[in-house]
Amino acid sequence: MTQFKYTAKKSDGKTTTSTMRANTVAEVSTELKRQGMTLLSASEVKQAKSGFAALFQSKPKPAKRIKMEELVVFTRQLSTMISAGIPLLESLEVLQEQTDNMGFKLVLASIVEKVRIAANGGVRFLPLSR
Numbered sequence: 001m002t003q004f005k006y007t008a009k010k011s012d013g014k015t016t017t018s019t020m021r022a023n024t025v026a027e028v029s030t031e032l033k034r035q036g037m038t039l040l041s042a043s044e045v046k047q048a049k050s051g052f053a054a055l056f057q058s059k060p061k062p063a064k065r066i067k068m069e070e071l072v073v074f075t076r077q078l079s080t081m082i083s084a085g086i087p088l089l090e091s092l093e094v095l096q097e098q099t100d101n102m103g104f105k106l107v108l109a110s111i112v113e114k115v116r117i118a119a120n121g122g123v124r125f126l127p128l129s130r
Helices: 025-034 051-056 068-083 088-098 102-120
Strands: 002-009 015-022 038-044
Touching: 002 025, 015 025, 025 038, 068 088, 088 102
Parallel strands: none
Antiparallel strands: 002 015, 002 038
16 A cells, blocks of 8 residues: 545535555545545655665765764764663764764764654664573
């Protein structure tokens, strides 16, 4: 099934916009008629990759190059925060706020968003047990 975004007119004349899963636009129209609404427009919603695959879907182009020293400091700080029990998402958000390099800040914003999506999608990074 495909996700469709639609605009429909209710029986009271008000317009509503929402999404619905269906195989075709015709099915969307039929379901809305059953609910007493008239379909005005519908379009297929492109599904973004979710979960682990979303982490690697796209990369933002940084405004300027990230220096090795800055990356080393970031990695050490992230390691320290994770070792202290601070959740990954919270650690990344803090480090994103602290950086002055706008390009690095954009990269971190993208990583934070993708980790947030993965976390909400049910993907969990479990410790390996031996």
